Structure formats: C-alpha cells, structure tokens
Amino acid sequence: MAKLSGKNGKSSLILCRTSRGVIEKGIPIIIKGEGTRVFDSEGKAYLDLTSGVTRPVHVGHGRKDLAEAVGKQAAELAYFTPMHFTNQPAIELADTLSTITPDTVSNFFFVCDGSEAVESAMKLAKQHHFCRGEKHRFKVISRRGAYHGVTLLALRAMGTVLSMKHTMEPLTPGSVFVESPYCYRCPLHLSYPNCELACARDMRRIIEFEGPDHISAFIGEPIQQGFGALAPPPGYWELIRKICEDYGILLIIDEVICGFGRTGRWFALEHFGIKPDIITMAKGISSGYVPLGAVGCTDDVIDPIDTFEHIHTYANHPVSCAAGVKNIEILKQEKLIERASEIGVYFLESLKSLEEHSIVAEVRGTGLWLGIDFTVNKKTREVFPLDRLWNIVNRAQEKGLIIKLMGQALELAPPLIIEKSEIDEGVKIIQECVAEEEKDMGLA
Ligand SMILES: Cc1ncc(COP(=O)(O)O)c(C=O)c1O
Numbered sequence: 312m313a314k315l316s317g318k319n320g321k322s323s324l325i326l327c328r329t330s331r332g333v334i335e336k337g338i339p340i341i342i343k344g345e346g347t348r349v350f351d352s353e354g355k356a357y358l359d360l361t362s363g364v365t366r367p368v369h370v371g372h373g374r375k376d377l378a379e380a381v382g383k384q385a386a387e388l389a390y391f392t393p394m395h396f397t398n399q400p401a402i403e404l405a406d407t408l409s410t411i412t413p414d415t416v417s418n419f420f421f422v423c424d425g426s427e428a429v430e431s432a433m434k435l436a437k438q439h440h441f442c443r444g445e446k447h448r449f450k451v452i453s454r455r456g457a458y459h460g461v462t463l464l465a466l467r468a469m470g471t472v473l474s475m476k477h478t479m480e481p482l483t484p485g486s487v488f489v490e491s492p493y494c495y496r497c498p499l500h501l502s503y504p505n506c507e508l509a510c511a512r513d514m515r516r517i518i519e520f521e522g523p524d525h526i527s528a529f530i531g532e533p534i535q536q537g538f539g540a541l542a543p544p545p546g547y548w549e550l551i552r553k554i555c556e557d558y559g560i561l562l563i564i565d566e567v568i569c570g571f572g573r574t575g576r577w578f579a580l581e582h583f584g585i586k587p588d589i590i591t592m593a594k595g596i597s598s599g600y601v602p603l604g605a606v607g608c609t610d611d612v613i614d615p616i617d618t619f620e621h622i623h624t625y626a627n628h629p630v631s632c633a634a635g636v637k638n639i640e641i642l643k644q645e646k647l648i649e650r651a652s653e654i655g656v657y658f659l660e661s662l663k664s665l666e667e668h669s670i671v672a673e674v675r676g677t678g679l680w681l682g683i684d685f686t687v688n689k690k691t692r693e694v695f696p697l698d699r700l701w702n703i704v705n706r707a708q709e710k711g712l713i714i715k716l717m718g719q720a721l722e723l724a725p726p727l728i729i730e731k732s733e734i735d736e737g738v739k740i741i742q743e744c745v746a747e748e749e750k751d752m753g754l755a
Contacts, residue, residue, distance in 0.1 A: 328475065344372025347726050347733050349713075359713045359725065360737050366724040367599030369571055370641045377600050377637050384633035393626035400632035407639050408592075408607060411577045416590055416607040420619070421627045421635075425567035425593035426460030428604035429530070432589045433464045434621050435608060436528040436561045442615040445559075448527040450485040452514065452560070456493060456537035456718065459530055459565055468530050471537060471718070487521050489514045491535060492543035495673050495684055496692055503544045511550040515557075523558045528589070530563040533579035539682025539720025540675060548583040561588040561612065567604070568680070571595030572642055572727050575652030575678030582677065588612050598638045603631040647727040651679040657731055658723070661738045668745050669754045670695065679729070683721040683741075687754070694719050699748060706744040712737055 315324040315334060326334065339351040349357050349372055362368040370377065384400060391398055405419040420435075422428055433451055440448035453459065453468035460466065461475065467486040469476045476482070490498040490510040499509050518526060529551065535541045555562045564587035569579030573595055576582060580590075589612060593604035602625075613619075625631070642648060655678040662681060665671045672686040672695075685695035700716050707714050714737075715722050721741075725733075749755045 344368075346371045346373065347729050348372070355711065357708070357711050357713045358733060358737055358740075360723045360729075361713050361715045362724050362726050363599055364713065364715055365594070365599075366568055366573070367594035367597070369573070369595040369647065369727045370598045370638060370645075371726040371728040374598075374600075374641070377598065377634060377641065380637035381601055381630055381634050384630045388629050390625075390629065392624075393628075394622055397627060398629040398632070400629045400636060401627040404605075404632040404635045404639075407636055408605065411639070412590060412607050413578075413580070413586060415609045415611075416587065417610065418608050418613045420606045420621075421632055422604040422606070422623055423602040423625050423628075423631070424460075424604045425565075425591065426462040426465045426604075427623065428567065428591040428593050428606050429459045429465040429468070429563075429565065430462040431604075431606045431621060432530070432563045432591045432608075433468075433528065435589060435606060435612065435616075435619070436563065438616050438620060439561065439612050440527055442617070445524065447522075447525050448559075450487050450521055450526045452487045452489060452517070452526060452529040454491045454531055454535070454537075455488050455498065456491040456535065457531065458537055460567075485527075487517060487526065489517055491537065491541070492547050493538050493541060494544060495538075496694075508544070508546055508550050511547050511554070514551065514554050518554070518558055518560070523560075526558065526560050528561040528563050529555050530565055532565045532567075532569055533583055533585060534569050534574055534677055534680065536568055536722070537718050539684055539717045539722050540677065540680045540724075541682065542582070542675070542677050548580075548585045552585060563587070563589045563591065565591045567591055567593045568595075568724070571639070572648035572651045573678060573680050573724060575648065575655050577648055579677070596638065597631060597634040598641075600638070601631045601634045603628075603635050605635075642727075645728070651727045654729065654731065654734070655679045655681075658725075658729075658734050658738075661734055662723075662741070664738075665742065665745060668749055670749050670752065671745060676723075679723075679725055679727055681723040682717065683723075684719060685721070687752075699752065702751075703741075703744045703748050706747060707740055710740050710743070712740040714741065 341349050342352050343350045409417045455470040457470040459468040463483045467482040492510050494503050566578050570592045590607040597603040659676045662674045672684040687693050
C-alpha cells in the first residue's frame with residue numbers, strides 16, 4: 312500500500328485507489344478552490360471539469376455563503392443523536408427535499424455519503440419485505456457496468472471488474488446482474504430499436520431463474536456512469552418499472568451523481584418519468600462542503616416498518632443537513648438547474664467536434680454530465696486501451712485541466728456555475744490532448 316509522508320516524516324497518509332508508482336511521481340496538494348478552479352501548493356491553477364473529480368461540487372469551489380451556513384450550525388448545535396431525538400436542520404432538509412423529489416417520495420433519512428445511502432436503501436427494502444412477511448426477499452438486481460459504492464451491500468451491486476471488488480470478495484450474497492443499455496457496444500450484440508429492449512426484457516428470465524420471491528430490489532442510475540454518462544434508449548425505464556411491479560420488486564433509483572441538477576433537472580429520473588420506490592442521493596446534495604447522503608422513499612415502502620432497524624452515529628446530522636438546506640437554496644436562487652440544462656447543450660455541441668478524430672467513438676451527454684467514448688477502430692468499435700485514456704487525462708492535468716476517466720470513456724461533470732468561456736478553454740485543451748495521443752498512436 313502506497314503512503315505519503317507528512318512534515319515530521321513520521322506520519323503517512325493513505326490515499327484511495329492510488330498506486331505507489333503514481334504517488335512516487337508526485338501528488339498535487341490542493342490548497343484552495345474558487346468557482347471552477349482549484350490551486351495546488353506550488354501555485355498551479357487547474358480548471359476543474361469534474362467538480363472535484365468525484366463530481367460533488369455543483370455550486371462551485373470556495374463559497375463563503377455555504378461555508379458560513381456550516382459554521383453557524385456547528386456553533387449552534389454540532390451534534391445530537393439521531394435516535395429518540397431529532398434536530399431542526401434534518402426536519403427542514405426533509406421538507407425541502409419533498410418539494411423537489413417526485414410527489415410520492417416524502418420520507419427521508421440522512422447519512423454521510425452515497426455508499427451509506429445505497430446501503431441504507433437496500434436495508435430499507437429488505438426490512439420493508441421482512442415486515443410484510445416476505446422474509447426471503449434479499450437479492451438485489453443491478454446492471455453489469457454499474458457502480459453504487461463501496462460498503463459491502465453497495466459493493467455487491469458493483470457490475471464492473473475492479474480490483475476493489477475482487478480484493479473484498481467474498482461479498483454479501485444476493486448479487487444478481489442484468490446487462491446495461493449500452494447501445495454503442497451492445498452486450499447482446501443487437502441494435503436499437505430492432506432489439507426491442509432485449510437488455511430490459513431479459514430481466515424477466517433472470518428473475519424467474521433467481522426466484523421472484525427472493526428478490527428485494529432493482530437498483531440503477533437513470534443515466535449511468537459506468538460507460539461514461541450513458542442515457543438509456545426510449546422505453547427502457549418504463550419496461551424496467553413494469554417488470555419490477557409484476558414481481559413485487561422495489562425500484563431503487565440511484566441519483567447519487569445524477570441528482571441536484573447534474574443532468575439539467577433536479578433528478579435525472581424526470582427525463583424518463585420514472586416512479587421510484589426509493590431514491591438514493593449524495594454528492595450534489597451538499598456540493599461536497601460536508602459529507603452528506605440521503606435516502607428518500609414512498610409511504611408504501613415505510614408504512615409496514617414500525618421501527619427502522621438501522622443507525623449511524625452521524626445519521627440526520629445537524630451540520631450536514633444545514634449545509635444541504637443552504638446548498639439547495641443556492642441551486643434554486645441562482646437557477647443552476649436551468650443553467651445546467653442550457654449550458655450543457657453548448658458543451659455537448661462543442662465537444663461533438665471531437666468525433667472527427669479517428670479515436671473518438673461517440674460524444675454523449677445530458678445537462679452538465681458528458682462522456683467521450685474512445686475506440687481504436689470505428690468500424691469494429693474495439694475498446695480503447697486504458698493506459699492511453701490515462702495518457703489523455705495526464706496530458707490535460709499537465710496543461711492545467713482536470714478531466715476524469717470512467718470505464719472506457721472520459722467523463723466531464725463541471726460545477727453548474729461554469730461559463731461558456733471556460734467550456735471553450737476546456738474543449739480546446741481536450742482537443743489538443745486527443746490529437747497528441749492520436750499522433751502518438753500513429754492514428755492521426
Ligand atoms: C451512482 C453512485 N452510487 C453510489 C456511489 C457511492 O458514493 P460515495 O462515494 O459517496 O460513497 C457513487 C460514487 O461515485 C455513485 O456514483
């Protein structure tokens with residue numbers, strides 16, 4: 312395991328998913344953020360097209376108004392238990408969320424991040440069935456290519472071959488996978504619309520095999536990160552919802568990335584008219600200023616449960632919830648959801664010019680969440696080498712631009728306050744990096 316030494320040479324910091332080799336090359340220490348830019352300890356500025364790489368910073372870096380709301384609540388009441396007592400910011404955040412989530416979602420529970428939200432959602436689904444007497448329902452259906460977090464229940468829904476999954480195996484039992492609606496490289500070798508949504512239809516066969524009365528929930532992001540900001544084809548979500556209903560399976564919609572305006576709507580489920588039983592949220596709920604995740608559910612889900620048998624010390628945390636309330640107020644006041652929708656169209660159009668490159672397969676996106684899929688052969692759609700994708704990310708970083716890699720694609724998810732001039736600046740650098748890599752591969 313790689314480590315970073317502190318000033319006295321005694322302490323060491325363990326980084327997440329960063330190899331010893333990468334650390335030895337030198338890790339930037341980010342000391343300040345302002346709007347769409349961050350600055351490292353050597354004085355280098357970066358344009359951040361990733362909202363902090365893991366994409367939470369919707370309202371931009373370095374906001375005093377949000378920081379002050381956090382400080383005020385910490386000074387007033389920093390902590391009190393989520394059990395048998397409650398606090399005002401948690402009640403207020405639940406109230407606020409009920410005005411922006413689908414009408415039927417009116418019950419909320421707050422945790423520290425997306426993994427805990429997914430973990431809590433799965434436990435809520437399990438307890439719902441348990442309390443109704445369906446004690447065998449524990450399996451969760453996810454999709455190949457999905458990512459839903461790292462706690463053990465969340466990890467079992469991970470549909471990618473990542474060492475973080477394999478290192479932790481064996482996982483909690485109950486993982487069931489169906490294919491993703493990845494039309495550019497259809498896992499079933501079909502094409503839309505002739506496929507008649509085979510990837511969704513196939514779920515019935517899988518449910519019958521697994522035993523319908525053993526399945527608790529289906530979890531999916533409305534727009535999927537795994538292959539790079541991938542929206543499903545029309546009809547996909549209606550069919551998934553119908554199949555869930557037919558078998559009494561709860562539908563968990565994971566809005567951890569998509570929520571709070573990332574795709575130009577409060578929640579990406581609005582693009583598809585999805586009616587969820589449970590929603591998971593995190594990231595943009597507090598814009599990353601403090602750790603916060605949330606679960607929302609319908610009355611039908613919570614009503615059979617007398618006592619929700621779950622607790623985290625920091626559940627319904629007053630300071631985190633106060634940050635959530637203030638963050639949503641900023642999103643509303645500055646009309647950042649509408650802005651993401653409008654400026655996202657400009658960003659997508661600007662990026663489309665990249666498709667002229669021989670190695671760029673497909674540029675796609677919704678709102679301010681965009682993906683650039685690469686290939687070494689546009690006819691066969693052969694997968695692009697991962698180390699080459701990393702080269703593009705690293706070239707960009709050298710030029711002062713932060714972009715990220717997701718699966719076989721590059722992903723862009725800037726703060727929702729981004730200006731057109733900053734998009735132009737970013738697209739120009741991405742163009743240069745792609746051209747340099749293409750040349751290096753002898754494919755220019
Ligand atoms: C869709 C989705 N769900 C859950 C998670 C887990 O969130 P966290 O990293 O905050 O635990 C992530 C993280 O990226 C995510 O993208």
